[in-house]
Amino acid sequence: MTDQAVDNGGTKVSAEGQRPAAESAPTESQFLGRTRELKELRADIERAGLDTISGRKAPRARVLLIAGKPGSGRTALAGELARQVAESYPDGVLRARLSEADGTPVPTERTARELLTALERPTPPGADADALGEALREALAVRRVLLVLDDAADAEQVDALLPDTPDCLVIAVSGGPLTGIADVRPCTLGGLDTKAALELLGRFTGEVRITVDPLSAENLVELCAGQPAALVLAGGWLASRPQSAVADLAKHLRGEGEDGPAPARMFRLTYASLPSAAARILRLLSLAPAGLVDPHTASALAGCSVSAARTTLDDFAALGLLRPMESPLPQYEVPGCLLPLLTALTEAHDRPAELQLARARMLERTVRLLVSCRAITETDSSPAREKLAGMPRALRFPNPRAAADWLRIRQPALLASARLAVADGELDTLARRLMAALVRAMVAHVGTQAAAPELYGIHRLVLDVAERRKLPRERAAALLNLADLDAQTGRTPEALARYRAALDAGREANDLYATGRAMESVGGAYQELGDYDRAADWYGRALSERLARDERVEAARLYGRIATAHTYAGRYGEALRNWRAAVTGHRKNGDLAAQARALSELARVQEYAGRPEESLRTCQEAAELARRADDVRLQAALQLRLADTLDRLGDPAAAKLHRVAAGRMLGDELPESASAREQDANAYEIRSTPEED
Missing domain, CATH: 1.10.8 (Helicase, Ruva Protein; domain 3)
Incomplete structure (x- = not known):
């Protein structure tokens, strides 16, 4: 059997495009030959390791190595072995490819993140390789999993992913020995019988x-x-x-x-033997990101129609020049053993300017598909409908579900496109547009929180381009985005450093949004670190900027943030003064809900300051405003606070009435603090580069 049976170049994805916890074994195989090799590998699983012989329990998973040159069928042999022994590993089979199509080693951080995602474990955005590797080992410690690591470049890649349990088995595929991993005997492949x-x-x-x-x-x-x-x-x-x-x-x-x-x-x-037009298309496929090709990619590279590209790709697959991939969408992979040959032909037959034009067409097509992917989710918007109507039919998605499926299935190729565009260095404008469109599409379909790990990598690429091109506005936006994600995952010192760098970049670009946002975020970082004096000071600086620009809504909100910092520091007098300023600001802005929330927090501080009667009156006023604003959750929260205050004032009967009223509003649900929700919603906004579609 050949390498035709390999997976899609990353962690295995099911035919429906969903990532399973682990891949189950196929029920049948079209594998040919390699009887002797399979017998030796299966015997190697059962043989006693060096630790067992010496009387010690094996500390890590057994590693089986299949070594051979690209094209020798090494990946297919690993897949067949996994199929045969999968029943002994009830928690399933995980697959990862450790080298890019061009042979570049995949960073361990990315591989560990993909495997954790396949195991449905959290992957904090921005976490380094050590943290993710440790999280992966913890996840595998309680599982009996078969891990297939394809195309390993060196022993360090494999060692960083090895489970710390002998209950798991690792099948590694490489071009040679993995020196440095103990107790590994390679199964070296020659030709088929x-x-x-x-x-x-x-x-x-x-x-x-x-x-x-x-x-x-x-x-x-x-x-x-x-x-x-x-x-x-x-x-x-x-x-x-x-x-x-x-x-x-x-x-x-x-x-x-x-x-x-x-x-x-x-x-x-x-x-x-290929016609000249087909030969040119085949050569240009060497430019496909991660060696992953679909009809749109081939169409853009060659400058032909999508239908013609699909027919040509099918012809190439029939000739063995491409591998069809298991996917609901037509997708193909350039075999790793052929990619260097295609690259050499491209360099020999195509001028650099033609190749650059082909790359630009491919990136432009990807941007338009991403714009269409996002626009289908905004059909209630007239501009979005007009944008969709103006696109060719081949670039439109029939419904949001189809767009979401395309985005999920093509995500490895899309992320590879972004990395290649940035590495190219000559198409930075297209690269920025591509990354902005990718961020917006992922947020629209997946949500900011779910897409955060991928967004972190994209924002780092944006930062690379901004620094290379000396674009302070884009640099400020990328730093803000990265700092937001750092802050969300508890890396507050790193977030603080990036917020301050974003402030400098925003001032250089004279970007009022970035400077105001950075000042406020610096204050938030200091507050998270417990430095409430600096937090209040930075909030005050941001407030001065908002007042100077007559931004009343933002100014009223910032009074509340200053008051919160003073409350944490125990300066209740300053906190009360700023909450009253916030209440006044929201009242002038006509925002009843915000005014009610500010009064609620004012009542809380009054209670902290030992003024229960004032707190009771303020809380009642806030409850009335919440009723007028039709904010049921805030009403219920205020009813509970009134009940607590009345208990302290010695009126349990009235307190009980307020608790009953809160129960009628929300049943058994205990409402969270409305002010906390407001702060969470405003503290960390994801902002893409200010590049128009």
């Missing part, structure tokens, strides 16, 4: 073409060195030429000489 190789060819050509000339077929297998990738290309070549004999292909392949490995020689023969 002749019987399995002939059967593989027969799946493409039919058995008759093999049996009528068995000597030529065996000769072809020998010329392909039994390498599955070369045999698949040979089978595709023969299938596309039903009138050609196996001997004809063997003759052509001998004409290629012995320069390079068998898959490379068979690829050159297949490539030479």
Whole structure:
């Protein structure tokens, strides 16, 4: 069997596009050959390790290594072994690919995050590789899981992901030995045996073409060195030429000489037979992000229609030049053993300007798809409807569910597109537009909290571009976004440093929004750190800016934040003064709900200050305003506060009435503080770069 059966290049995703807790074993297999290797690997699972022989319990999972060159069928062998032993691991099979399509090692942080997501465990945005690796080991410590790590570049990648329990099994796939991991014996792959190789060819050509000339077929297998990738290309070549004999292909392949490995020689023969237009499209697929191709990507790269691109991709898959992926959407993967060959052909035949134009078309198409993906969620908006109506039919989604499915399934390729666009350095304007569109689409479909881990990486890319291009406005926006996510995950000192850097960038850009937002956020960070004097000072600076610009709504809210800082510091007099200013501001703005919340907090501070009678009157006033504002949750919270105050004043009968009233409003639900909800809603806003679609 060949590498045709590999997964999608990341943690395994089900056919419906959902990430399961773990992949269950398939019920049947189309795998061919490798009987001896499978027997050895299964025996290696059962053999006693060095720790067991020495009388110690194995501290970590057993690692089985399948070593071989790309195209040798190493990934397919790992998949077949996983299928055969999956029943012994009831918590399922997890898969991850540790190298990009071009051979670049995948950061451990990203792999650990994908595996934790597959296990439905939280992945804090911005967490480093050590923290995520530890979280992964904790998650696997209570599970019996089979972990398949494909295309490992070195031992460090595997070691960082090893479960600290002998109940799990790791199958690692690599090009060579993993020196540094104890007790690992590699299973090194050569070519398929002749019987399995002939059967593989027969799946493409039919058995008759093999049996009528068995000597030529065996000769072809020998010329392909039994390498599955070369045999698949040979089978595709023969299938596309039903009138050609196996001997004809063997003759052509001998004409290629012995320069390079068998898959490379068979690829050159297949490539030479392609029409010039198809050959150009194939070369340009080397630019596809993460080696993942869909009809839109191919269409944009080649400058042809989507339907023509789909037909061409299907033709390439039939020839063995692409691998169809298990997905509800048409998706393909460029085989890792062919990608260097395509890249070399691209560099030899296509001018740099043409390649840059193809990249730009691909990024522009991705931006338009992301804009469409977000716009379908805003059909109540007239501008969104107009934007959708103005798009070609091929770029429109039939409904929000289809758009969400596309976004989820294509997310690995979309994130890879962003990384490649930033690394390119010559398409920064498109890169900024792409990242802004990706942020907005993910927030629209997934929500800010759920998308936070991916958003963190995107905002770091935005920051890279902003610093490279010396764009202070975009730099301020990226720093604010990153600091917000740092603050949400408890990294307050890091958030504080980024807020202050955002303030400097905002001042450089004369961005009033960024400077005001950064000042307030600096105050919030100091408050979280318990430095209430500095918190009140920074809130005061932000308030001065708002008052100077006559931003009354924001000024009234900031009076409340200053009052909160003084309350935490025990300065009740200052807190009362600022809450009264907040109440006055909300009243002038005509915001009954905000006025009621401010009065509620004023009553709380009055109670802290030992003024229960004043607190009672203020709370009653707030309850009336909440009733007029139709804020049921706040009404209920105030009724409970009135009950507590009346208890302290020695009137339990009246207190009971207020509790009953609160119960009627919300049943058994205990309302949270409305002011706390307000602060949470305003404290950490996710803001993308101010780039228009």
